[in-house]
Amino acid sequence: MPRFVTHLESALDGTRLTADRPQTMHRDRPLWVRYGLDAVRGAMSKESVAVRPPTMWRYRELLPLDFDLQPVTLGEGMSPVLKCERLGAELGLSNLWIKDESQLPTGSFKSRGLGMAISMARQFGIRRVALPTAGNAGGAAAAYAARAGIEAYVFMPDDTPIINQLECRAAGARTFLVNGLITDCGRIVREGKEAMGWFDLSTLKEPYRIEGKKTMGLELAEQLGWRLPDVILYPTGGGTGLIGMWKAFDELAKIGWLAEDKRPRMVAVQSEGCCPIVRAFEKGERFAEPFPGAATIASGIRVPAAVGDFMILDAVRESGGRAIAVDENRIRDWLQLAFSREGIAVCPEAAACVGALEDLTGEGWIKPDEQVVLFNTGAAQKYPEALEGDLPRIDKDAAIDWDGLAAAPFDSA
Ligand SMILES: *Cc1c(COP(=O)(O)O)cnc(C)c1O
Numbered sequence: 001m002p003r004f005v006t007h008l009e010s011a012l013d014g015t016r017l018t019a020d021r022p023q024t025m026h027r028d029r030p031l032w033v034r035y036g037l038d039a040v041r042g043a044m045s046k047e048s049v050a051v052r053p054p055t056m057w058r059y060r061e062l063l064p065l066d067f068d069l070q071p072v073t074l075g076e077g078m079s080p081v082l083k084c085e086r087l088g089a090e091l092g093l094s095n096l097w098i099k100d101e102s103q104l105p106t107g108s109f110k111s112r113g114l115g116m117a118i119s120m121a122r123q124f125g126i127r128r129v130a131l132p133t134a135g136n137a138g139g140a141a142a143a144y145a146a147r148a149g150i151e152a153y154v155f156m157p158d159d160t161p162i163i164n165q166l167e168c169r170a171a172g173a174r175t176f177l178v179n180g181l182i183t184d185c186g187r188i189v190r191e192g193k194e195a196m197g198w199f200d201l202s203t204l205k206e207p208y209r210i211e212g213k214k215t216m217g218l219e220l221a222e223q224l225g226w227r228l229p230d231v232i233l234y235p236t237g238g239g240t241g242l243i244g245m246w247k248a249f250d251e252l253a254k255i256g257w258l259a260e261d262k263r264p265r266m267v268a269v270q271s272e273g274c275c276p277i278v279r280a281f282e283k284g285e286r287f288a289e290p291f292p293g294a295a296t297i298a299s300g301i302r303v304p305a306a307v308g309d310f311m312i313l314d315a316v317r318e319s320g321g322r323a324i325a326v327d328e329n330r331i332r333d334w335l336q337l338a339f340s341r342e343g344i345a346v347c348p349e350a351a352a353c354v355g356a357l358e359d360l361t362g363e364g365w366i367k368p369d370e371q372v373v374l375f376n377t378g379a380a381q382k383y384p385e386a387l388e389g390d391l392p393r394i395d396k397d398a399a400i401d402w403d404g405l406a407a408a409p410f411d412s413a
Pocket of ligand 1: 108110135136137203235236237238239240241242300301347349350377378379
């Protein structure tokens with residue numbers, strides 16, 4: 001048996017499609033990968049997983065790649081779950097954890113999704129891929145494509161963080177700046193399909209990126225002893241990670257691996273500068289209106305229209321969770337707060353989650369002793385624009401004022 005995938009299924013209307021060839025969407029909406037979970041249960045045990053190498057590929061039976069193929073890998077997965085006593089104390093929480101995805105290859109959790117998508121592209125013999133990106137997806141796609149020897153075209157807004165622009169180019173992707181938003185870049189990828197013969201790797205337009213991001217949920221469950229936390233905070237752009245984790249929890253429950261029935265309340269966090277999902281959540285709608293004039297320093301969640309909007313909103317509602325928008329102007333402060341209290345290089349997207357925590361503990365929606373896991377989806381170091389600040393200077397030829405050193409003004413939250 002090459003793998004446990006049985007078929008693909010439309011997330012909108014349940015239509016079944018074959019998984020034997022490359023697929024994109026059904027009626028312009030995403031596909032789920034479905035597995036024979038009874039067979040998975042028989043083939044895989046917690047003990048057998050426990051002794052496998054610490055990468056996302058340890059959950060191989062719940063992943064789509066043929067068993068006789070090697071994945072395209074940079075060693076992604078098993079990011080640490082770090083207890084945050086000092087930040088927790090600041091926020092009034094005694095059981096706060098950060099899952100630090102900034103330690104993954106290319107400095108963001110995008111390596112999980114793109115590692116999987118590129119592995120599957122290679123399985124299907126695809127030679128050329130293209131994608132629109134808010135930044136980190138482009139960097140990850142470029143790196144994995146380079147490793148696989150696949151040609152990559154990347155289109156990004158011209159105000160994407162500079163590191164993302166340069167990493168894509170350095171990794172050999174044909175990288176273009178577009179004077180618009182990620183949705184404009186997405187249109188270019190769609191329109192160029194015929195002329196350029198590329199496979200569209202856009203978020204949720206092929207079914208396998210979710211399966212890669214799903215491993216965040218599998219891994220978290222394993223790291224917490226096959227128990228799930230009370231609350232998960234996730235910075236939400238296209239939503240693949242949140243959707244993927246919710247799918248992971250469902251599959252784990254179905255193979256009987258969860259120690260208890262409890263599922264986390266999923267919190268989708270956005271910035272007030274771009275919060276289409278929050279607006280739809282508040283209006284009780286299943287599909288989101290495109291958000292006009294999207295602007296946020298948290299570039300990974302600057303996604304004004306998400307093709308999987310209903311999948312995000314379904315998961316959040318089913319979980320008893322929330323979608324919440326935070327003050328764009330305070331993101332830098334939250335970044336500084338979390339980084340300086342814990343030493344974890346929190347990206348602006350995760351900083352938004354710190355803001356959401358402040359609000360949700362303030363209203364009493366999260367209780368002080370609940371177990372809360374916040375996802376740090378990327379590394380602060382990839383965002384020089386968000387880290388800007390002047391440092392005091394020392395003149396090497398002048399006498400040093402030692403008292404002045406301790407009193408020097410530093411930005412601190
Ligand atoms: C892409 C990205 C997000 C949003 O992820 P989705 O799963 O697409 O919602 C959040 N944070 C960072 C750092 C990202 O690069």
